[in-house]
Amino acid sequence: xxxxxxxxxxxxxISHFEHLAAIVGWDxxxxxxxxxxxARSNAVAELSVHIHSLHTQPQLADWFAQAEQDTLNTxxxxxxxxxxxxxxxxxxxxxxLVQAKSLAGSKCExxxxxxxxxxDWQGFEKNWAEVVKLSQEEAQIRAEANNLTPYDAxxxxxxxxxxxxxxxxxxxxxxxxxxxxIDQVIEKQSSEHFIEPQGxxxxxxxxxxxxxxxxxxxxxxxxGRLDESVHPFCGxxxxxxxxxxxxxxxxxxxxxxxxxxxxxxxxxxxxxxxxLAGLPSGEARSMGIHESQSLFFEMQVGRSDAFIEHxxxxxxxHFTQHDKALFTQDNFQKLYTRVKKDFIRVxxxxxxxPAHVILRYEIxxxxxxxxxxxxDVPELWDSKMQQYLGLSTQxxxxxxxxxxxxxxxxxxxxxPSYTLGAMYAAQFMASMKQSVDVDGAIRSGDLSPIFTWLxxxxxxxxxxxxxDELVKQATGETLNSAYFKQHLSSRYL
Amino acid sequence: xxxxxxxxxxxxxISHFEHLAAIVGWDxxxxxxxxxxxARSNAVAELSVHIHSLHTQPQLADWFAQAEQDTLNTxxxxxxxxxxxxxxxxxxxxxxLVQAKSLAGSKCExxxxxxxxxxDWQGFEKNWAEVVKLSQEEAQIRAEANNLTPYDAxxxxxxxxxxxxxxxxxxxxxxxxxxxxIDQVIEKQSSEHFIEPQGxxxxxxxxxxxxxxxxxxxxxxxxGRLDESVHPFCGxxxxxxxxxxxxxxxxxxxxxxxxxxxxxxxxxxxxxxxxLAGLPSGEARSMGIHESQSLFFEMQVGRSDAFIEHxxxxxxxHFTQHDKALFTQDNFQKLYTRVKKDFIRVxxxxxxxPAHVILRYEIxxxxxxxxxxxxDVPELWDSKMQQYLGLSTQxxxxxxxxxxxxxxxxxxxxxPSYTLGAMYAAQFMASMKQSVDVDGAIRSGDLSPIFTWLxxxxxxxxxxxxxDELVKQATGETLNSAYFKQHLSSRYL
Numbered sequence: 001x002x003x004x005x006x007x008x009x010x011x012x013x014i015s016h017f018e019h020l021a022a023i024v025g026w027d028x029x030x031x032x033x034x035x036x037x038x039a040r041s042n043a044v045a046e047l048s049v050h051i052h053s054l055h056t057q058p059q060l061a062d063w064f065a066q067a068e069q070d071t072l073n074t075x076x077x078x079x080x081x082x083x084x085x086x087x088x089x090x091x092x093x094x095x096x097l098v099q100a101k102s103l104a105g106s107k108c109e110x111x112x113x114x115x116x117x118x119x120d121w122q123g124f125e126k127n128w129a130e131v132v133k134l135s136q137e138e139a140q141i142r143a144e145a146n147n148l149t150p151y152d153a154x155x156x157x158x159x160x161x162x163x164x165x166x167x168x169x170x171x172x173x174x175x176x177x178x179x180x181x182i183d184q185v186i187e188k189q190s191s192e193h194f195i196e197p198q199g200x201x202x203x204x205x206x207x208x209x210x211x212x213x214x215x216x217x218x219x220x221x222x223x224g225r226l227d228e229s230v231h232p233f234c235g236x237x238x239x240x241x242x243x244x245x246x247x248x249x250x251x252x253x254x255x256x257x258x259x260x261x262x263x264x265x266x267x268x269x270x271x272x273x274x275x276l277a278g279l280p281s282g283e284a285r286s287m288g289i290h291e292s293q294s295l296f297f298e299m300q301v302g303r304s305d306a307f308i309e310h311x312x313x314x315x316x317x318h319f320t321q322h323d324k325a326l327f328t329q330d331n332f333q334k335l336y337t338r339v340k341k342d343f344i345r346v347x348x349x350x351x352x353x354p355a356h357v358i359l360r361y362e363i364x365x366x367x368x369x370x371x372x373x374x375x376d377v378p379e380l381w382d383s384k385m386q387q388y389l390g391l392s393t394q395x396x397x398x399x400x401x402x403x404x405x406x407x408x409x410x411x412x413x414x415x416p417s418y419t420l421g422a423m424y425a426a427q428f429m430a431s432m433k434q435s436v437d438v439d440g441a442i443r444s445g446d447l448s449p450i451f452t453w454l455x456x457x458x459x460x461x462x463x464x465x466x467x468d469e470l471v472k473q474a475t476g477e478t479l480n481s482a483y484f485k486q487h488l489s490s491r492y493l
Numbered sequence: 494x495x496x497x498x499x500x501x502x503x504x505x506x507i508s509h510f511e512h513l514a515a516i517v518g519w520d521x522x523x524x525x526x527x528x529x530x531x532a533r534s535n536a537v538a539e540l541s542v543h544i545h546s547l548h549t550q551p552q553l554a555d556w557f558a559q560a561e562q563d564t565l566n567t568x569x570x571x572x573x574x575x576x577x578x579x580x581x582x583x584x585x586x587x588x589x590l591v592q593a594k595s596l597a598g599s600k601c602e603x604x605x606x607x608x609x610x611x612x613d614w615q616g617f618e619k620n621w622a623e624v625v626k627l628s629q630e631e632a633q634i635r636a637e638a639n640n641l642t643p644y645d646a647x648x649x650x651x652x653x654x655x656x657x658x659x660x661x662x663x664x665x666x667x668x669x670x671x672x673x674x675i676d677q678v679i680e681k682q683s684s685e686h687f688i689e690p691q692g693x694x695x696x697x698x699x700x701x702x703x704x705x706x707x708x709x710x711x712x713x714x715x716x717g718r719l720d721e722s723v724h725p726f727c728g729x730x731x732x733x734x735x736x737x738x739x740x741x742x743x744x745x746x747x748x749x750x751x752x753x754x755x756x757x758x759x760x761x762x763x764x765x766x767x768x769l770a771g772l773p774s775g776e777a778r779s780m781g782i783h784e785s786q787s788l789f790f791e792m793q794v795g796r797s798d799a800f801i802e803h804x805x806x807x808x809x810x811h812f813t814q815h816d817k818a819l820f821t822q823d824n825f826q827k828l829y830t831r832v833k834k835d836f837i838r839v840x841x842x843x844x845x846x847p848a849h850v851i852l853r854y855e856i857x858x859x860x861x862x863x864x865x866x867x868x869d870v871p872e873l874w875d876s877k878m879q880q881y882l883g884l885s886t887q888x889x890x891x892x893x894x895x896x897x898x899x900x901x902x903x904x905x906x907x908x909p910s911y912t913l914g915a916m917y918a919a920q921f922m923a924s925m926k927q928s929v930d931v932d933g934a935i936r937s938g939d940l941s942p943i944f945t946w947l948x949x950x951x952x953x954x955x956x957x958x959x960x961d962e963l964v965k966q967a968t969g970e971t972l973n974s975a976y977f978k979q980h981l982s983s984r985y986l
Contacts, residue, residue, distance in 0.1 A: 017543075023520055033714060035715035038732065222528035239532040240529025
């Protein structure tokens with residue numbers, strides 16, 4: 001067996017254990033009773049150790065050296081590139097640092113769960129200092145290995161090929177027009193009237209509605225399912241994708257669009273190339289590209305006039321006891337495009353969301369690069385919040401820098417993915433519209449032409465191309481924030 | 494670390510992977526969409542290989558040799574005994590035989606799924622010949638290693654310590670009184686009138702009823718759940734026990750008592766000693782003892798007058814649209830104690846069930862010991878069926894020797910567990926009644942005294958004692974079929 005084929009077989013072996021991890025992970029979040037947690041955590045930790053041991057077997061270095069001497073076709077070369085990237089990532093950090101960061105992150109997160117409610121920055125800051133310190137150490141090691149700045153080395157985990165240099169260009173452009181745009185839209189919407197959901201929206205009906213919308217979005221129920229969890233997610237494996245949502249019986253708006261969002265993630269997974277199953281080249285390209293698919297479904301398709309019409313009609317069909325005026329297209333449009341300056345990222349609308357992300361990006365970039373101290377964060381947060389959204393978080397830590405779990409766990413470099421995803425989605429839609437009658441397809445109820453384009457250009461490519469290549473092949477150019485601006489302006493103004 | 498402690502740590506490590514296998518096994522049966530099966534099967538096969546490799550690591554032989562030199566307390570000695578037994582079982586068979594039998598079993602089972610419907614003995618027999626041959630080889634190797642007859646060596650997998658010598662005594666006794674008892678009861682019941690379920694019994698209501706009955710039986714929902722699957726089972730791990738049932742909207746009788754049965758299995762698992770988690774000494778004693786708990790719940794408690802009264806009342810509460818006469822205690826009693834001579838074991842009532850098992854036991858014992866050929870089975874089946882239940886299966890293979898999956902897969906030695914379980918359950922009840930007001934407890938709705946007895950005498954013992962020791966400590970004597978006869982006579986005559 002050639003060295004390349006040995007690497008392929010080894011990767012497929014690892015993927016079998018990752019399959020188990022994905023399924024028991026879904027189980028833990030969606031169905032496991034609370035008393036099962038301790039034994040489960042031990043089992044999952046054992047599995048993680050085993051997967052890590054497979055990634056770090058000593059013979060792999062020789063296999064990579066040999067495989068790189070071989071003449072490989074384009075696809076195999078891409079597979080080898082991704083295999084090597086995965087292997088390097090897994091072998092880069094000393095075990096002691098991985099464990100120390102994991103422990104510090106767990107400790108910080110556990111305490112944060114009560115400290116946040118208590119607005120206890122002093123308490124949080126003590127634990128967080130260690131998380132930041134260890135994350136900086138990690139970034140330093142990654143930076144030296146990959147010849148990148150520390151923050152770019154962290155970015156590289158989630159967005160291979162993306163640099164803060166390019167993010168600065170993209171986000172600085174957004175900053176030139178977003179605050180004004182937000183103000184204009186809020187002014188415009190101030191005179192609008194709409195009906196908010198009132199009364200009870202039974203979980204069973206919300207679920208039936210969600211499943212119907214998933215069918216409209218051609219979710220493959222032979223290869224996946226919908227369940228419930230406290231924090232909605234898309235998990236499982238490409239042949240069996242598990243999405244979850246959370247139902248609130250006081251309203252259906254969040255859960256319904258949440259399902260549309262997760263269905264976007266799911267269809268990307270379901271559409272990955274099966275011939276490359278078990279190989280990193282057959283996996284999703286990056287966190288940003290993954291988010292581009294969920295946001296393509298949620299924002300580009302899901303909030304389009306044509307799709308909103310479907311949503312309103314279907315919701316009216318399921319909630320027959322409520323005021324019919326709630327389920328008009330016009331009312332749904334207003335419910336789903338309401339813009340408001342507020343403190344919390346996860347509750348933010350499409351328009352203010354990028355401001356939340358850019359704020360975090362700028363702070364975490366400077367923090368990981370060592371240009372600011374972790375104790376500077378609250379003040380910086382307040383000043384940027386004032387600048388981008390006109391809100392003060394002075395002394396309001398719980399709705400300021402203590403609101404997200406990401407930093408608590410040391411996942412620095414992740415936040416930009418959200419807004420990169422929104423930008424990619426806008427660019428994909430602009431490009432798609434050159435060859436596909438998107439509105440016509442949505443109106444007809446057969447969205448196949450849209451999904452064919454996504455499959456051909458994104459899903460079926462897995463990680464065979466770099467992100468830049470993928471976007472360029474799909475749209476003729478690399479990421480350009482103009483499409484995002486154009487999309488937001490035309491929808492909200 | 495002492496050799497014994499190394500063995501303990503190794504066993505706990507293996508148990509973490511078995512935890513994963515149990516959860517993804519539940520998932521596959523209860524929730525996995527069909528398209529996920531291929532990738533899942535590959536992942537599970539990889540996990541099995543890994544678990545096997547852990548059981549067969551070469552250093553274990555030294556560790557066992559060293560540990561046997563150590564002075565251990567009673568509990569650790571029992572743990573070492575069970576660890577060694579498990580290790581020997583895992584290392585006994587050559588890998589080639591395990592694989593060949595697995596392949597032959599899969600092939601035979603796959604074909605059987607259609608051959609059974611077609612009554613195709615000729616087709617089945619060809620595949621089955623190989624399964625029988627390989628099972629005989631397996632039995633021979635096990636027999637030589639353990640100094641047992643071939644069949645007893647297979648029995649030993651499921652019922653350690655039980656021999657065909659003792660089974661012959663028990664079952665020959667049953668054969669002296671069971672056929673007459675069945676005839677008497679059928680004669681007695683022939684004049685009884687009762688109302689059978691009619692109309693639709695919604696799945697959601699059956700489930701709500703089942704959950705309420707599980708609460709009455711003190712199922713611990715912090716450590717387990719109820720779901721649905723085609724073939725009901727009890728799976729998961731002791732800290733998170735997953736039971737399933739199958740709902741038929743035309744009736745609720747089967748599913749309801751099925752839940753009671755699986756709850757018995759579940760409470761045994763939930764009641765195993767947590768201090769021995771991850772060790773074979775902390776696991777259920779045997780298949781027969783496991784079945785004794787499910788049958789204790791289903792037959793001893795579940796079909797008692799006092800419990801039937803609860804069931805009838807609860808069912809009436811959930812199925813408000815149906816004829817109230819259906820939900821009287823008298824009618825429920827008749828529904829749940831109807832005796833009928835019929836072909837199919839899994840549908841058999843409490844009284845005829847042992848006849849089905851004894852027939853299989855006698856045939857598989859002689860087959861594995863090489864005293865008969867596999868082609869002799871249909872004729873033997875017919876003649877024993879005539880003798881025990883007065884039914885002919887001449888030419889009726891699908892309702893005769895082709896009805897069960899066990900032999901198809903080569904699981905020879907398993908069948909006796911069912912009737913051993915029924916006998917143990919009767920003996921446990923007789924003994925319990927000497928110190929516990931069983932009927933009073935059931936009538937009061939607080940069954941705690943019953944569960945305390947089971948916990949003290951069975952569940953908390955895990956596999957620390959041998960089966961004989963366990964039964965003797967709990968009841969003052971080893972298994973005695975007189976209690977079973979007494980139970981059946983007093984209930985049915």
